[in-house]
Amino acid sequence: MKIQKMYIDGQWMKAISGQTRQIINPFNQEVIATVAEGDESDTKAAIAAARKAFDQGNWTKTPATERGAIVRKIAELIERDKEELAELESLDTGKTVEESRVDMDDIAGVFRYYAELADKDGGEIIDSPIPNTVSKVVREPVGVCGQITPWNYPLLQASWKLAPALATGNTLIMKPSEITPLTTIKVFELMEEAGVPAGVVNLVLGAGNTVGAELSRNVDIDLISFTGGIETGKKIMQAASINVKKLALELGGKNPNVVFADADFETAIDQAMNAVFFHAGQICSAGTRLIVEETIHDKFVDALVERVTNIKLGSGFDEETQMGPLISAEHLEKVEKYVETGKKEGAKVVVGGKRPEDPALEKGFFYLPTIFTKCTTEMKIVQDEAFGPIITVETFTTEEEAIKLANDSIYGLAGGVWTNDLAKAERCVAQMRMGTVWINDFNVYFPHAPWGGFKQSGIGRELGKLGLEEYTETKHILHNLKPEPINWFK
Structure with a gap:
């Protein structure tokens, strides 16, 4: 099998060590690719290339309109190769091809959005209290960026x-x-085709404890952007303190989905499922904490169980499949442990709670969609991000109790409120400590709106204008048009 290579300083290359890694299809555990397995040496080579390209190259001096044109070209190439990319993504992650196709449209949209923003910020003239001076604020690139992305x-x-x-x-x-590098490798091919200069973008494949650790601690890295688990994020923060790197961290969530009795019942049921079971619950914004007004609890859970029982599991390439497998054997075991912990804590499994018995699924990392009732906030299954197809159900009787439950978490990434009382909805979202709150919707995002969390869900924002600003430094420039001696010291 051909070895997929890394991309460093404009060249495709194997790992310096010669090591490789096999990439596994989570649906049937078949090997779908062999890729180079880099380590600290490869990472240092990539950092050196990026440092040279930033300090000595022409990319930062390239007019913003030209940079924008290249970013726009990348979007066009993604659209051209949409079907190939979608199939690779589904092979790699196990999600349905239809989900992956939607992802590709979103991805092209992100590149197109930032292409349009590239030349829109020419700086700001601000009033100066000093006569005969001009004061302006400009934004400049932060430098060499280390970027670490997740598998979901x-x-x-x-x-x-x-x-x-x-x-x-x-x-x-x-x-x-x-464990999921294939579409990233492909998009680096597209960036090369689009004309991104050598050294500007570099791709190192390998493990977090080698490649990720070197990016985090290396003094030639000016910014680390990481999306992933909270414990890894804490380690990155510690390592980044060596040279006080700029940080952008998205560390997941345990997201509440609050349903009041006056909500549109059928829509809330449907969206409660969508909030969790897309991509088998392996979504940082999944609405895994369902918080339902007590008067509709039994009716709501019964309806939810009926719908969940009908979810079709299978291959992402089967048009009838609605939910694919978990990403790996290790992650499947983690989800199983959380379910067992929930049972011991006194939560009740009303549907799911085990692997499927269908022989056609036995080679894959499948887990049945699961609902827990009788949940309370002190339970581990309620507080921890299990990152699987699990809903925990809590109840409330008053608006104040609903808000208190929703905020009872170390996380603050996202949340939702379902009610037909608009005033109630606005009161709730004003008090919910999360970076994104949806009213009568869930898991909606687009490139124009910022994404990120409160509390331990992270630092900084992605998407929107704020996502662009994360990659810049602000510089104030004061120009004295009529310099004269001050004569303070005589």
Whole structure:
């Protein structure tokens, strides 16, 4: 099998060590690719290339309109190769091809959005209290960026980092998840085709404890952007303190989905499922904490169980499949442990709670959609991000109790409120400590709106204008038009 290579300083190359890694299809555990397995040596080579390209190259001096044109070209190439990319993404992650096709449209949209923003910020003239001076504020690229992406949405998360970094004139090294690198490799081919200069974008494949650790601690890296788990995020923060790197961290969530009795019942049921079971619950914004007004609890759970029982599991390439497998054997075991913990804590499984018995699914990392009732906030299953197809159900009787439950978490990424009382909805969202709150909707995002969390869900924002600003430094320039001696010291 051909070895997929890394991309460093404009060249496709094997790992210096010669090591490789096999990439596994989570549906049937077949080997779908062999890729180079980099380590600290490869990472240092990529950092050196990016540093040279930033300090000595022409990318930062390239007019913003030209950078924008290249970013726009990348979007066009993604659209051209949409079907190939979608199939690779589904092979890599196990999600349905239809989900992956939607992802590719979103990814092209991200590149197109930042292409349009590239030349829109020419700085700001501000009033100066000093006569005969001009005072202005400009934004400049932050420098060499280390970008670490997760396995659940490999190319989507990569696009959130690549597009704004390129539009603002930075250079970068990207480390995709070692278990889902295939679409990222492909998009680096497309960036090369689009004309991104050598050294500006670099791709190192490998594990977090080698490649990711080197990116985090290396003093030639000016910014680390990481999407992933909270414990890894804490380690990155510690390592980045060596040279006080700029940080952009998205560390997941345990997201509440609050349903009041006056909500549209059928829509709330449907969206409660959509909030969790897309991509088998492996979504940082999944609405895994369902918080339902007590008067409709039994009716709501019964309806939810009926719908969940009918979810079709299978291959992402089967048009009838609605939910694919989990990403790996290790992650499947983690989800199983959370379910067992929930049972011991006193939560009740009303549907799912085990692997499927269908022989056609036995080779894959499948887990049945699961609902827990009788949940309370102190339970581990309620507080921890299990990252699987699990809903926990809590109840409330008053608006104040609903808000208190929703905020009872170390996380603050996203949440939802379902009610036909608009005043109630606005009161709730004003008090919910989350970066994104949906009213009568869930898991909706687009490139124009910022994405990120409160509390331990992270630092900084991706997407929107704020996502662009993460990749810049602000510089104040004061120009004295009539310099004269001050004569303070005589």
